[in-house]
Amino acid sequence: MKILFLFIDGVGVRPAATDNPVNPEVCPTLCRLIAEHARPIDACLGVEGLPQSATGQATMFTGVNCAAAMGKHCEGFPGPALRDIIEENNLFLQLKKRGKTICFADAYLVDSAEELAARRFKSVTTVMALTAPETIRTVDDLADDRAVMQDLTRETIQDHYPDVEVIPPQRAAEHLFQIATRSDFTLYEFFQTDVSGHSMDYARACAVLRTYDRFLASLVRFTEAAGITLVMTADHGNIENMSERGHTRNAVPFIAVGPRAAAIRARVASLQDVTPALLAAFDAM
Secondary structure, rough: OEEEEEEOOOOOOOOOOOOOOOOOOOOOOHHHHHHHHEEEEEOOOOOOOOOOOHHHHHHHOOOOOOOHOOOOOOOOOOOHHHHHHHHHHHHHHHHHOOOOEEHHHOEEOOOOOOHOOOOOOHHHHHHHHOOOOOOEEOOHHHOOOOEEEOOOOOOHHHOOOOOOOOOOHHHHHHHHHHHHOOOOEEEEEEEHHHHHHHHHHHHHHHOOOOOHHHHOOOOOOOOHHOOEEEEEEEEEEEEOOOOOOOOOOOOOEEEOOOOOHHHHHHHOHHHHHHHHHHHHHOOOO
């Protein structure tokens, strides 16, 4: 069994509204997957306040309620206490213990894992990847189509890497699919949804969602044909309410398509259940 996990930042579940760009006219594939293959799951974790990226993502990738452990929702980059939780026991480490091959498909604009480790500020996924540095992809991997840029098309890096070809999102889907065929578990993170959600620019949010949807439509066809289980979720809501700049307390969609999808989906009611459900799927093989 192979699992491809799409982490999409800042997408919650909300009824149709004029300020909600997550609708079938903008992103038909995403909306179809939400309607047919998803369940809404809790991102608030029993803690007051708006869910935030650091504790939400750390919870997702460890199975620990990190918001409760910190006593609050923590935004941005994880601090020392949260990094300790991630480094001690995360999804990548658990999969390695089970002898599974892992790939973090996002390209880092570095030459080595050592250069990445030297950075002062690190995201949750970066902290996790550094516990299994063989999973890390560099700019050289991107140039050779062995990694995917966080914006899919590579447009955001043209000022510094003009020799790296700009590609349509459908080609990014092809590259990610080829990467996923070589590992038991592959993770790809997309955060432009959260960035555009904070902008309160509806047109910008629609453009980001349309790009992602073209990528997603191609990827779903590839994974379904190959029998790869596609799992997708978010860390908190945001883009589904463009009338507010901050995050929302809305549930987030947990999508699973393919072999063992129903069993995985049935185990997940909140972000805290994501890692245990994925590990249980591999244990059941």
